[in-house]
Amino acid sequence: MGENYLNSLKENASDLLDDAIEQLKGYLSIPTISAQDSAIPETVAHVVSMIENIGGETKVLDDLGGNPVVYGFFAAGENGDKERTLLFYNHYDVQPPEPLEEWNTDPFTPTVLDGKLFARGASDNKGDLVARLTAIKVLQKVDGGLPCNIKFLIEGEEEIGSPNLAPYLQKYKDLFKADACIWEFGGKDEKDRISMVAGIKGMAYLELTCVGADIDMHSSVGAYVDNAAWRLVHALGTMKNASNEILVEGFYDGIVDPTNTEMEAVKKIPFSEEAISSLYGLKRPLITTEKGVDPREAMVFHPTMTICGLESGYTGKGAKTVLPKSAKAKIDCRLVPGQDPxxxxxxxxxxxxxxxxxxxxxxxxxxxxxxxxxxxxxFVAHVLKTAEETYQTEVVLAPNSAGTGPMYEFGKQLQLPIVSTGIGWVESKAHAPNESIRIKDFEQGVVHMAYMLSGFSKALQ
Amino acid sequence: MGENYLNSLKENASDLLDDAIEQLKGYLSIPTISAQDSAIPETVAHVVSMIENIGGETKVLDDLGGNPVVYGFFAAGENGDKERTLLFYNHYDVQPPEPLEEWNTDPFTPTVLDGKLFARGASDNKGDLVARLTAIKVLQKVDGGLPCNIKFLIEGEEEIGSPNLAPYLQKYKDLFKADACIWEFGGKDEKDRISMVAGIKGMAYLELTCVGADIDMHSSVGAYVDNAAWRLVHALGTMKNASNEILVEGFYDGIVDPTNTEMEAVKKIPFSEEAISSLYGLKRPLITTEKGVDPREAMVFHPTMTICGLESGYTGKGAKTVLPKSAKAKIDCRLVPGQDPxxxxxxxxxxxxxxxxxxxxxxxxxxxxxxxxxxxxxFVAHVLKTAEETYQTEVVLAPNSAGTGPMYEFGKQLQLPIVSTGIGWVESKAHAPNESIRIKDFEQGVVHMAYMLSGFSKALQ
Structure with a gap:
């Protein structure tokens, strides 16, 4: 530890940077779209070889259904603490790239422009895995070995809600046993502050379907035939009102109130409506502003109900006078502790x-x-402190993120503290066209992980 | 006129049938999708040659914008009445064929199966034009000439609402001058009764768009960022309620009450909820049944507001957790006399x-x-009587159809009576996948038009 040691990590991270970005580009070229069952076996083989190439052991777990879970293990070096283990959680699958026409570059042809690397998965979550593997290479070079045991759990169904992860965690809880866990993601906000979380929202992703008839009809029958699209619109209208209040009875059942510490932590989260509004080009005020609610509290403590997609009938150019046989809505409810999907x-x-x-x-x-x-x-304090020393900037740690991941099962099976941090930035556009990371952030992320690992064992004593 | 004459028309129609179906197949092979600006010039040339091949004169009118309007003219023969003119209105454009995956045959590869001809436009409206041209050939063969002058107005924008037809009708009202008009469409109902109309509903086809942001966002921001899809859902919910009552103030302004004769005519229209429900595979009762309204009155006299399409965000397979930047609805309001789009x-x-x-x-x-x-x-009585004699079945004539067409401008500019009849059947599936006509209906339609033309002049004296 100390300033000289940190500088040495920085120098070595800088030396390894070009190779690491090339490695990341190769990984990002694979269109691992779990929602579309695309390129899973190739990606698993690629992840295994990335780990083994720098001396890690691997196991591909595929005996419990779903896309395989990759286990990775690096033993502590001669001077390291063989009694302590840090677990990294990552996923190798990515979101679908649609709408394709809004990408400025091909989503699976990673492209460096102006210090940024553009590709689907650059930020969520392939970039983080490569940064963490690069941190291991840095420690191997600087120290000749690792300061503790390091494990990886890299799954392939995060973007479809990790439906098969729980049984793997249960069956292999001894394999994945660790003292603490660094979670998937994180990054810098609009003022380059590091934003981390010690928890995560849950999710209930619903599909609502109304079928009115066996076939699409000529719309002239609208005088007497009921309409699936209108039925869906009215059904949705009863679930959430125009003031954005969720009206589904029982929706809020079981919610665990935040502790005072958590409430205080949330008040330290920076938030600027102006910045958010300009980032996304919003046309209306924030919901929270209209309601007089603190947006940080909403972000961390309030569940949501979001329409992610609507589809019915004719959506092409011009006018088609059809009365559609069916209508569909995709709805994403972000849940807070205590709610059950x-x-x-x-x-x-x-x-x-x-x-x-x-x-x-x-x-x-x-x-x-x-x-x-x-x-x-x-462990939470250790991650915070090493982040502050590495980044030399303000670090914010929220009790939980606004986003989702399968953290609940980790906590339940492995019983460990979890902090999520990563190499994203405010315009990473995860899940949207033109996803990117900044190469400088990637490099700093490598240093932070190496530095955090180097002091990990001592911090937990 | 008379039974022998009618039999002679039938024999000659039968002789010409195979050639006519081949001619129709050629015409249906052209994907004339006006909403997508597809194949307009080829179709115009094709229509012109079909008319000229049987001795008609043509003019292609294209000086007033939009897709060209084809004028066709056949002079009365030596024994015909040169003072009387019947006008046929048809359109050469068709609806988009989507959803393509629901067609059992290619929409633009006309296919005869089990006595039916399947293709986009078979019923709406290419089949009717070929039937009418075939009726002219029958009369030429049987009588050696035509019993009156015959004109055609064949436009290419009916399926997008005839936005440019009015100026053509106004400028060329002398060219299209006639004593009466046979309109585009018609056909047989579920009990093979002939269904005709003497008027038509209007239309206001609206597109509603809500833009909430410049880019699609990760749905975790739903705790504070408003949602264009929810906004659109709530906006639509204020326009029509779940009981299918249109709530837009002023929507019913100016509606002309039906006359007693029209009310009586509507009571003669056959209607079976069971038949309609089984035809479309409806999952709910008719709107009119729920409201206790006569569905025939609703069909003829009530305006509608139909969602034809909804689109927002991700509509592919699986779950994409996106907060969409925009949402769109296509809405078709069928109007009654007195309403203005x-x-x-x-x-x-x-x-x-x-x-x-x-x-x-x-x-x-x-x-x-x-x-x-x-x-x-x-003229209305003449069309009715010749239909009854030709088809030997019940004939129903409604004051106006539930469907739409640019009839208003014809009435305003040409000041003539209009009856719509055609060669469709109850399962023609106009505007839907697997559109078809029955070849026997086509043949009977040829005979009816020849027979109607033969007595036209006398009926109007």
Whole structure:
């Protein structure tokens, strides 16, 4: 530890940077779209070889269904602490790239422009895995070995809600045993502050479908034939009102109130409506501004109900006078600790039934519970402190993120503190066209992980 | 006239049938999709050659914008009445064929199966034009010439709402001058009754668009960022309620009450909820049944507001957690006499504004006024009587159709009675996948048009 040591890590990270970016480009070229079942075996082989190439052991776990889970292991070096283990959680799958026409570069042809690397998965989450592997290379070079054991769990279904991860964690909880975990993601906000989280929201991703007829009809029958699109619109209208209040009975059941420490932590999160509004080009004020709610509290402590997609009938150019046979909505509810995705589904189904929309069917596409780590664990303080020293900038640690991941099962099976940090930036555009990372952020992320690992064992004593 | 004469027409129609179907197949092979600006010049040339090949004169009118209007003229023969002219209205454009995956045959590879001809446009409206040209050939063969002058107006923008037809009708009203008009379409109902109309509903086809941001966002921001899809859902919910009542203020302005004769005519229209429900595979009762309204009155006299399409965000397979930047709805309002599409647009715009949806923009994609002919004109009786003699079945004539066409401008500029009849059948699936006609209906339609033309002049004396 110390300034000289940190500088040595920085120099070595800088030396390894070009090779690391080339390695990342190769990884990003694979279109690992789990929602479309694309390129899974190639990606697994690629991840295995990246780990083995720098001396790690691997196991490909595929005995419990779903896309394989890759286990990676690097033993502590001669001078390292063989009793301590840090676990990294990453995923090798990415979101679908659509709408393709809005990408300035091909999503699976990684392209460096103006210090940024553009590709689907650059930020979420392939870039982070390569940064962490590069941190291991830096430590191997600087120290001749690793300061503790390091494990990886790299799954391939995060972007479809990790539907098969829980059984793997349960069966292999001894294999993945560790003292603490660094989670998937994180990055810099609009003022280059480091933003980290010690927990995560859950999710209930629902698909609502209304079928009105067996075939599309000429719209002239609209005088007497009911319309699936109108039915869906009215059903949705009963679930959330125009003031953005969720009206589904039972939706808020079981929510765990935040602790005072968590409430205080949230007040330290910086937030600028102006910056958010300009970042996305918003046309209206924030919901929270209209309601007089603190947007930081909403972000961390309030569940959501978001329409992610609507589809019915003719959506092409010009006018087609059709009365559509069916209509569909995709709805993403972000959940907070205490909420259960299966209960949310039941509540929505009961709500539709009670409001007379028996023709609107709800299905749970994926469900995950929320999780918050113990905010007072020394590991949390260690990650914070090493981030401040590495980045020399303000570091913010929220009790949980606004985003989602399968953290709940980690906490339940492995019983460890979890902090999420990563190499994204405010315009990373995860899940949207033109996803990117800044190469400088990648380099700093490498240094932070190497530095954090070097002091990890001592911090936990 | 008389039974022998009718039999002679039938024999000659039968002789010409195979050639006519081949000619129709050639015409249907052209993908004349006006909404997508596809194959317009080829189709115009094809229509011109079909008319000229049987001795007609043509003019291609293209001096007033939009797709060309084809004028066709056949002079009365030596024994015909040179003082009387019948005008046929047809259109050469078709609806988009989407959704393509639901067609059992290629929409532009006309295919005969089990006595039916399947292709986009078979029923709406290419089949009718070829039937009418074949009727002319029958009369030429049987009588050696035509019983009256015959004109055609064949336009190429009917499926996008005939936005440019009015100026052509105004400028060329002397060219198209006639004593009566046979309109585009018609056919047989589920009990093989002939269904005709003496008028037509109008249309206001609107596109509603809500833009919430410049880019699609990760759905985790849904805790504080408003959602264009929710905004559109709530805006639509204020325009029509779940009981299918249109709530837009001013929507019903100016509606002309039906006359007693028209009300009586509507009571003669056969209607079976069971048949309609089984035809389309409906999952719910008819709107009219729920409201206790006569569905025939709704069909003829009530305006509609139909969602033809909804689109927002991700609509592919699986889950994409996106907060969409925009949402769009296509809405088709079928209008009755007295309503004005531009007024409907203004009312919708004012309604959105008044309900706080200033971020939802309404645009009129196409607008047409409704029209009803004089139900008591002798031409109407002549078309009815010749239909009964030709088809030997029940004939129903409604004051206006539930569908739409540019009839209002014909009535205004040409001042003539109009009856619509054609060669469709109850499962023609106009505007939907697997559009078809039955070849026997085509043949009977040829005979009816020849027979109607033969007595036309005398009926009007």
């Amino acid at each position: 299966n209960h949310i589904l039941s509540c929505v189904q009961a709500h539709l039934e009670n409001h007379g929309f028996t023709d609107v069917k709800a299905e749970l596409i994926n469900g995950q519970k929320a999780y918050r780590s113990d905010y007072n664990h020394p | 531009n007024h409907i647009l203004s009312c919708v715009q004012a309604h959105l504004e008044n309900h706080g949806f200033t971020d939802v923009k309404a645009e009129l994609i196409n607008g047409q006024k409704a029209y009803r002919s004089d139900y008591n004109h002798p």
